Amino acid sequence: MPPQPNVFAKQCPSREIISRVSSKWAMLILSLLNDSPKGFNEIKKVIEGISQKVLTENLRSLERDGLITRKICQTRPIRVEYKTTYIAKDLLMIIESLKKWSERSIKIIVKNNKLFDMRK
Amino acid sequence: MPPQPNVFAKQCPSREIISRVSSKWAMLILSLLNDSPKGFNEIKKVIEGISQKVLTENLRSLERDGLITRKICQTRPIRVEYKTTYIAKDLLMIIESLKKWSERSIKIIVKNNKLFDMRK
DNA sequence: CAGAATCCAGCTCGATACTG
DNA sequence: CAGTATCGAGCTGGATTCTG
Numbered sequence: 303m304p305p306q307p308n309v310f311a312k313q314c315p316s317r318e319i320i321s322r323v324s325s326k327w328a329m330l331i332l333s334l335l336n337d338s339p340k341g342f343n344e345i346k347k348v349i350e351g352i353s354q355k356v357l358t359e360n361l362r363s364l365e366r367d368g369l370i371t372r373k374i375c376q377t378r379p380i381r382v383e384y385k386t387t388y389i390a391k392d393l394l395m396i397i398e399s400l401k402k403w404s405e406r407s408i409k410i411i412v413k414n415n416k417l418f419d420m421r422k
Numbered sequence: 423m424p425p426q427p428n429v430f431a432k433q434c435p436s437r438e439i440i441s442r443v444s445s446k447w448a449m450l451i452l453s454l455l456n457d458s459p460k461g462f463n464e465i466k467k468v469i470e471g472i473s474q475k476v477l478t479e480n481l482r483s484l485e486r487d488g489l490i491t492r493k494i495c496q497t498r499p500i501r502v503e504y505k506t507t508y509i510a511k512d513l514l515m516i517i518e519s520l521k522k523w524s525e526r527s528i529k530i531i532v533k534n535n536k537l538f539d540m541r542k
Numbered sequence: 543c544a545g546a547a548t549c550c551a552g553c554t555c556g557a558t559a560c561t562g
Numbered sequence: 563c564a565g566t567a568t569c570g571a572g573c574t575g576g577a578t579t580c581t582g
Contacts, residue, residue: 307525310450312470316524317450319531324449324520326441330430342564350432353556358565368534379563380562389530392523399516400444404436405427410509411439414488462544473576478545499543500582 322367327352327360329397332386335370336394339385369393442487447472447480449517452506455490456514459505489513 309317322328330349334340340348346357361384364370369390375381386394429437442448450469454460460468466477481504484490489510495501506514 309521309524310454310468310470315528315532316521317446319524319528320449320520321446323524324444324446326437326444329440329444330437334430348430350430354565355557356555359555366535366538367531368538374564377563380565382564389527389534393520393527396516396519396523399519400440400513401429401436403512403516404429404439404443407509407513408435408439411487412435414509415486418486418488474545475547475577476575479575494544497543502544 319367322363323369323393325360327356328364329400331357331360331364332369332390332394333397333401335384335386336390339383341381341383345384439487442483443489443513445480447476448484449520451477451480451484452489452510452514453517453521455504455506456510459503461501461503465504 307316308314309320311317323332327349331345334345334348342357342361345361346352346354349357352360361370361372365372365384367389368387370384370386373383373385375383427436428434429440431437443452447469451465454465454468462477462481465481466472466474469477472480481490481492485492485504488507490504490506493503493505495503
């Protein structure tokens, strides 16, 4: 068996997964869906600035990875419900940690940015 | 004061930070530098596939956020040493969690991908 | 060694129009 | 409502050349 998985290697599958789930939109979508299942336009409304096309692509990618499910409700008008799966559970805890970290670090980072930009 | 920070808002500074640090390269660079400080080409060699330009950009961005420091050693040949700061400490624990998650989830995700692609 | 600068191919993404 | 399809502007990022 291989010694240790190396996320720095180009063909490392883990590195690929990390880059997929750690995309800005993917994280926001997962985080939002974790509160409660939601329909397409509901998601689009909350996540400001995402286009319909990009949202669709991200939802497909997350569904493909099995991190969310897509349920078509035969109502009128039709509703498609997205929700996170148990596979995403641990990932969601990590995303929450990241959100909390960013919220408590935001001040110092903004300050660092200003200092850096001044020096130039 | 504002009720709750809303990472889903377009102008949310936290959302901006998340998207910066959660970029694939940023995470890999931070993770690598956490093992030990490293020089430019050393980083470039380990992180396969990153170009000089993109690595430079990412290092600048991380330095600007105060997550890494850049120390110029007046040796010959010159060496520039990058290392993570204390501000990045908690973030690095999160990144490690993400690495571990991806490594233990990789099998099921690859399987999910195959299933998804078959159905189409 | 550690970049800066330039050029440009290719991909991303938003806008728009259309469908079941 | 929840998409698909298409098209073009613009940004990303690789390759190359050059510098202190």
